[in-house]
Amino acid sequence: MHNYEQKEAVRIGFYICHCGHNIASIVDVKAVAEYVKSLPGVVVSCEYKYMCSDPGQELIQKDIHEHSLNRIIVASCSPLLHEHTFRTAVEKGGLNPYYFQMVNIREDVSWVHTDAKAATEKSKDLARAAVQRVFHHKALETKHVKIHPDVLIVGGGIAGIHAALTLANSGKKVFLVERQPTIGGHMAMFDKTFPTLDCAACILTPKMSQVKNHPNITLWTYSEVTKVDGYVGNYKITIKRKPRYINEELCVGCMDCIEKCVYKEGKTPDEFNVGLSKRKPVYIPFPQATPQIVLIDPEACIEFKSGRCKKTCVEACDRKAIDFNQKEEMKEIEVGTIILATGYHTFDAKRVPFYGYGKYPNVYTSLEVERLVNASGPTGGELILRDGRHPKTVGIIHCVGSRDKNTNRWCSRTCCMYSLKLAHLLKEHTEAEVYNFYIDIRAAGKSYEEFYDKLLDENVHFIRGRVAEVSDWAVRSSEEGKLIIRAEDTMIGIVRRIPVDMVVLAVGMEPQSDSQDVRRLFNISCSTEGFFLERHPKLAPVDTFTDGIFIAGACQGPKDIPDSVAQAGAAAAQALTLIDTGEIELEPNTAFVVQDDCSGCRTCLTICPYNAISRDEAKQKAFINEALCKGCGTCVAACPSGAIKQNLFEDEMIFSEINGLLENTPVVCC
Amino acid sequence: MLTAGEQSKTNTWEPRIVAFFCNWCTYTAADLAGVSRLRHAPNARIIRVMCSGRVDPQFILDAFSKGADGVLLGGCHPGDCHYMEGNYKALRRMRLLKRMLKDMGIEEHRFRLEWISASEGERIKTVINEMTEQVRTLGPLGLPKKFEEWDTEMEVLERTVNGKEEAVHA
Ligand SMILES: Cc1cc2nc3c(=O)[nH]c(=O)nc-3n(C[C@H](O)[C@H](O)[C@H](O)COP(=O)(O)OP(=O)(O)OC[C@H]3O[C@@H](n4cnc5c(N)ncnc54)[C@H](O)[C@@H]3O)c2cc1C
Ligand code: SF4
Ligand code: SF4
Ligand code: FES
Secondary structure, eight states: OOOOSOOSOOOEEEEEEOTTTTTTTTSOHHHHHHHHHTSTTEEEEEEESOTTSHHHHHHHHHHHHHHTOOEEEEEESOHHHHHHHHHHHHHHTTSOGGGEEEEEOIIIIITTOOOHHHHHHHHHHHHHHHHHHHTTOOOOOOEEEEOOSOEEEEOOSHHHHHHHHHHHHTTOOEEEEOSSSSSOGGGGGOSEETTTTEEHHHHHHHHHHHHHHOTTEEEEOSEEEEEEEEETTEEEEEEEEOOOSBOTTTOOOOOHHHHHSSOSSOOEEOTTTTTSSEEOSEEOSSTTOSSOOOEEOTTTOHHHHHSOOOOHHHHHOTTOOBOTTOOOEEEEEEESEEEEOOOEEEOOGGGSGGGOTTTSTTEEEHHHHHHHTOTTSTTTTOOOOTTSOOOSEEEEEEEETSSOTTSOOSOOSSHHHHHHHHHHHHHHHHOOEEEEEESOOOOOSTTHHHHHHHHHHTTOEEEESOEEEEEOOOSSGGGTTSEEEEEEETTTTEEEEEEESEEEEEEOEEEOTTHHHHHHHHTOOBOTTSSBOOSBTTTBTTBOSSTTEEEOGGGSSOOOHHHHHHHHHHHHHHHHHHHHHOEEEEOOOOEEEOGGGOOOOOTTTTTOTTOOEEEETTTTEEEEOTTTOOOOOHHHHHOTTOOEEETTSOHHHHHHHHHHHHTTOOOOOO | OOOHHHHHHTTSOOOOEEEEEETTTHHHHHHHHHHTTOOOOTTEEEEEESOGGGOOHHHHHHHHHTTOSEEEEEEOOTTOBTTBSHHHHHHHHHHHHHHHHHHTTOOGGGEEEEEOOTTOHHHHHHHHHHHHHHHHHHOOOOHHHHHHHHHHHHHHHHHHHHHHHHHHHO
């Protein structure tokens, strides 16, 4: 396979793409093609409007036959976009695909430079480097690895749930890992969902129980992934199952233990109700929690603190499910593909102190209001404020922690719509006057604008302008005991003071606070804001740069439920494609030791992060296990004898690129 | 390789920077800079490698000796290397290299190691622009020319020595 001798003369075909106007408007493609024609080894050099189109690819194939070309170079866009396309075209033309080389003159040249002359010169340099490089190219075999058919899904919000069911229904085995005691994510907290106002629980809980009961889904809640090894097709995952102090097999979720707990009233802020109510040490997040199994919070439980509790819960449990000695458990699984659906986190309203959250009890976040208007919420759906009153006027402030360079620059996309929804629900529950303070109403979505129209008909007030401040500083008698929202009304150009009983902050959507840790664990990237980065914003929105790992839902960026579900379906389809193909092509860019050159010095052995290098003690030579090598090339650079080579990135290839880039460097005197 | 016409056009010297970018972070960031149309100086030419750990200090020396005025090495941020620790290996090697370059009289700003993640398109623009300006201030490195001079010096020296020897023998 590794053949260093050059058997036949190198015959290069060079193609430069206009990419419509994208390249040709800056780079003088004709001049570059002319220039390349003069370089040694080049047989064909031409320009074409769209090289990636069918006719463009056919042009290459035709030339391979007619001119017996054995090296192909295309100067066009980034290899990350079209290298595969052209390699396939070259292969169809009867040439080994690794005789191909791509030159990036769009992302790296025409899109970033304005000086046409400099851009053309740079293109020539890059083309010359490629021409010199391909002399050293070799025929390689594409490697294939088998894809393990099982899938890991991390995060059991609506996105994770939908992906899990899609895969499980198509017969694949799924492991769904959720770190909370229940699946459901944010959606489980809502009463109604925009724009249809269907009840969130009615559409979500059936899906949650399907997950629980599906024979193809293994659901591990209250669990976290702690280790990820391996690569596409063959991931080894370690999962930590935190102790619930309840035997899951035995508990039937009757909740007798909760009732009989020595605490008559809850004392710990209830996470599911965002702290608006209190729960006991033994609890279940909400009645339809899935799985329907209670858990004990050791931070709150007397038995854990003093060991001297009467343990009335144990007595109450007919099934003997309570187990104070339960230990954390580690599970190891093998999967071929992974979908991350870890969702989002709402903006901390305390970061904008001038809106008074945490200072004035009647300032709420939108998520709290979701719970307040929820029939199964802390007040049974009755809108009672923290001071016991029922609000007669409510102000909803949009874009809190969004579209603001002091906090987050992005638009959270859902806040306008959920604010409209909350305005409707607040009116329905209280008949209060509701004011919306907005910058722009962003109601782009199917039936969204219509929903906005409907709200206008419901006599909800809309004031356009960013709110400056929320205070309790009354200057008129009508303002006594109220919260005063001060905002510029940009429609009429005056500053207004609106006294209200309740303020709702439409907090934005942010990346999970541990998104950086999670992305490191899975070896993927984040975009600047911290949401997981997709492989391509348009063409590969659920892929990542790590093969076999997909992303879905709000972990990729702010989005609503319909979009989260659509992405989850797409991620499941991508995983299915891999699983059903059964194998995946890998870049043959692995390293190998040229045995004769190896001095047996052992330098490389410790350098490989994948332990792919071992030493044959009898021969006193190093040896690379190709199946383990991932092709970073670190050992190649480290070997003092120059005995290690990396396919596709051999020293000669890189030196020739350097040489090619600099060959026409004007000799200057200094 | 330049025609006379081209030669006269290149009278105004422009810094030449060779950039080695790792495939997963920095090369992707350069793509992002492209997609976002972040215009920057046309002085850097990128060579793509899979990981910054692949970059042999010899590549950098070779680039200088072939006429580069600056060399830029870009990899993933510490902890983010696609291959776990290739960038740490690169960092260690480049520390040694920096010392060597100093001994060779190559100014510090001519070589730069930068961690640029896939989302930092803006950083590509800043780094390339900055570096181009720094190298411009330093002026041409002209190693090939220096090598030539050293070679002739050596020859002259040799000839003188030989001449003297001959004289002695005579
Ligand atoms: C106040 C408010 C109201 C809204 N109302 C609506 C509405 O009416 N209609 C609508 O369409 N959209 C609405 N949205 C948007 C909606 O919440 C999101 O679109 C949706 O919840 C996204 O689903 P998800 O599964 O991606 O994320 P999430 O719902 O956040 O679920 C993510 C899940 O992953 C788990 N998780 C996170 N990290 C890990 C980890 N490391 N390991 C294991 N598990 C992990 C979390 O515990 C969680 O269960 C609203 C948003 C807000 C803030
Ligand atoms: S009493 Fe036992 S079975 Fe019932 S919820 Fe409590 S632990 Fe589970
Ligand atoms: S190229 Fe990287 S992964 Fe492969 S053997 Fe060398 S150090 Fe290990
Ligand atoms: S892959 Fe970027 S530095 Fe290793």
